[in-house]
């Protein structure tokens with residue numbers, strides 16, 4: 265099996281050193297195994313994405329020597345494919361259309377809060393037949409999560425992590441305006457690119473459980489996961505300007521050598 269890793273930044277700002285570290289780990293893992301390291305620009309949020317950010321990602325990675333295999337992929341080009349997969353999941357009964365109005369959702373949220381429940385959507389459209397569909401009215405598409413049991417991920421960094429399936433909601437895969445959500449797009453793109461190992465920040469560990477079930481629903485091979493701890497300040501707080509430069513560009517401008525930054529990022533948290 266050829267190891268294929270990926271780095272899928274959202275181009276909403278300049279390349280952050282935390283993201284550069286994630287890219288570095290993916291690059292190293294792929295190269296160590298004679299595999300491939302792919303770059304995918306997750307530019308589906310058109311309002312927040314910018315060409316300046318895309319340039320900063322390209323420049324920062326090249327400066328650090330973290331070059332990618334093949335052409336960089338722009339996720340916005342794959343939206344049709346993502347919605348096709350959602351359609352297939354609907355046809356297979358693994359997903360369903362939900363016609364809840366904002367008022368209904370607000371009521372469910374308030375009720376759940378009063379009962380101290382974390383998940384508010386009560387799955388009221390999950391088992392309704394197509395004859396009950398409110399044809400022509402706006403709807404989202406939700407995935408059917410298992411209602412019982414538990415899900416375990418054997419993470420290469422976190423170890424064995426198990427959660428109860430009742431903690432998983434029937435999350436939205438296609439919005440009311442017909443656009444796919446991050447959760448669907450990321451799984452489809454990773455699958456289509458043949459990604460074998462997902463190495464990313466541990467802020468995505470929760471998503472891994474949801475994505476695990478999307479892979480299963482689509483009947484696709486589930487990749488290996490490695491969720492690495494994020495870089496924090498000395499007191500465990502989020503990295504901010506107070507701790508020094510946070511973008512790769514600033515180190516570049518200040519005259520740091522790429523080898524030095526790469527070495528530092530690698531050894532951080534060794």
Ligand code: GLU
Nearest residue numbers: 272273274306450464468
């Ligand atoms: N675009 C997502 C991010 O930048 C990718 C997350 C992932 O690696 O799945 O956070």
